[in-house]
Amino acid sequence: MNNKPIYVTQPSLPPLAEYIELLEDVWETGILTHNGPKVVKFEEDLKNKLGVDNISTLTNGTIALQVAIRALEVKGEIITTPFSWVATISAIKYEDCTPVFCDIDPETFNIDVNKIEELITDKTVAIMPVHVFGTPCNVEAIKKIAEKHNLKVIYDAAHALGSTVKGESVLNYGDVSATSMHGTKLLNTAEGGACITSDIDLDEKIKSIRFFGHDKSKNIVQDGFNGKMTEIHASLGLANLKYFDAVLEDRKLKYKRYHDTLKIDKDLKFQKVEFGETNYSYFPVVFETEQQLLKAMNAFNNANIFPRRYFYPSLNNLKNIVSYSACPVSEDIASRIICLPLYFNLTVEQVDLICQLLLKTLNTKRIEVV
Ligand SMILES: Cc1ncc(COP(=O)(O)O)c(C=O)c1O
Structure with a gap:
């Protein structure tokens, strides 16, 4: 009999002293949020680690999905998988879109690419596949379908930070990949998420949406909300990134x-x-x-x-x-x-x-x- 309970997961934590050292900088600057130096450094280091073009960190992975939908300005039906966490559909619904379920492949448990096209209607605006348990979807087939039907692709990559296709981060696929850095994930910031895109203008828009819709001169230029990561969370991310x-x-x-x-x-x-x-x-x-x-x-x-x-x-x-x-x-x-x-x-x-x-x-x- 095992005396101490073994749960399905436990967060990976860095040595406390290393986290405290980063927090001392935060105390010194007095900056807790608003895209401070730790957030900027964490985004830069993570970008280099993963080999992706642009990263915007966010409050959590659910917000990352919402921001991705909002930044792409899609409204309508989004084809997604029913084999996922509820956040996939709550994000779609919060952005006034409708989830349309495509069944999954019985071997990979990811969206069945052979069943996507039959679900496309004149209301379809995007496909939101999930890299279930970190296992990459058939990204090439999904790309072809999206191009043929002029649809956006938003990957729910909540599980997939660290997963690769042809040796490169799977987060490079799709118009946007939205990942999670929740405490249970491979890399955690306690709560956290990020949008990854190769389109620099889209990245700028994501950064504006997460900051109430501000532009760089602090004018409100669009409908945004508060999705910023704090310096406390980014510091934990930096400390964990080392490991x-x-x-x-x-x-x-x-x-x-x-x-x-x-x-x-x-x-x-x-x-x-x-x-x-x-x-x-x-x-x-x-x-x-x-x-x-x-x-x-x-x-x-x-x-x-x-x-x-x-x-x-x-x-x-x-x-x-x-x-x-x-x-x-x-x-x-x-x-x-x-x-x-x-x-x-x-x-x-x-x-x-x-x-x-x-x-x-x-x-x-x-x-x-x-
Ligand atoms: C597939 C999937 N999508 C989205 C999310 C939402 O991420 P978060 O908990 O960071 O909001 C999760 C959370 O575990 C998830 O498993």
């Missing part, structure tokens, strides 16, 4: 250990990474049936281990928020998937314990049980 590679490598090691151990159970299914490389920030497993999932969750919880049903339910089933349209693949996957604990402080022994408990619960043959 970005170490955190990613650590998650990769544990991800591979999970996979190598659990793959002997032929009833378990794993996310297929078909395009590019994931950032290894989640380890999802799909059970053969929901009953198996519930049995495993019960065994885990009894052992003080708390994986998460993520994403559940499929968003098209949130009938108090959206109008239902059938997405059988997403509904099926959502009913059978959990994410196992994965974070920097999780030990390899704990990964092994979780694997053995799971295999024992599923009666997998040829294993050493704990």
